[in-house]
Amino acid sequence: MNTNVICWFEIYVDNLERAKKFYASVLGTSFHDMDSPDGSEDFKMSCFSSSENQGVSGALVQMKEARTNNPANTSTIVYFPCEDCSVEESRVEKAGGTVHCPKMSIGEHGFISLCIDSENNTFGLYSMQ
Template sequence: MTEFPEGAPCWADAMFKDVEGAKAFYGEVLGWTFGDAVSEFGNYTQAYSGGKAVAAVVPPMPGADEPASQWTLYFASPDVAATAEKIKAAGGAVLMEPMQVGTFGSMAIATEPTGAVFGVWQPGDHKGFEKVGEVGSYCWAELATREPSKADAFLTKVFPYSSQEMETGGDPAAAEMDYKAFSLAGAENPVLGRMKTGADLEPQTPSHIRVYFSVDDCDEAVAKAKKLGGEVHGGPMDSPFGRFAALTDQQGAAFMVIDTARAVGEMPKMK
């Protein structure tokens, strides 16, 4: 099973009031199957693609205020308590202090200074994604924020990232683009993107991390999502990285789908 280096996205889960509805939706759109709910840990239920763990769904805790459904991306840490202290020192906030989850590992939930929620995972028996970048699994994420300088400073203080900025190449249409890719030493590819948002983001929408799941046909995935009560917020559109779309499921959780085999255009250069 893959061991994820510090700072690498390693897991994703989401809380749903209607877990069975979520299972039906993602089973159809992403082809997931689901394991048994683990009652000891709040009926946490893992999702599988081709028999490999790719995500999880869970109902709200009994008696707790029901939060809005959303996907949470977790970053690997060798010491979740130490990472929580780094988060606080770098201007973030820890929403859920480090806690042990049986023999599976330890976790914390936090926000970076511009408001995006994320998780930290110190693995035990559960290492994280059992496949990445394949159809039906997580393949990319980007932090969408109106305050990129704050987010950039935070990310490089908390995790061992280096960063590169995307070149616009003099393209007037891309002149306002502000996008960075964050990498880890020894990794072949970047592990996280950071995108400056503006007019394309509704004023009430806070900073957030966009989680991308790989599909074999973006348009088909979009059609299935719409049929099941999901909404389309962007796309489908072509890019050098693949054909992608921004969606919310029928309970309001936002996510992205991308067909990486359908890439159009020249890859942007980084500086």
């Protein structure tokens, strides 16, 4: 299992191409576009380039109406690594949070759960199983 406190981050954007240009200019990084897990045109993702020893990487995400219709903060989401994200997901409501999107497949990349903490911040749980 990953030993970092976080394993992935997503920065939600309104315009993917504009955001890629911004971060490339500021950070001197490059990106590679990923296919939507569900094939939808309403979801676009472009990953920050990373090296093997970097440990944690992430992506810019453009998702139709994600920033205007989501009750929680979706400007940035960090993902915490788990053996099976459904285990940690099952603890969220008892701890005072909300499960926003129950465990779902992201194809060959594993599974995620999106949750809202006690302070109305969105966070993700990630696992391969």
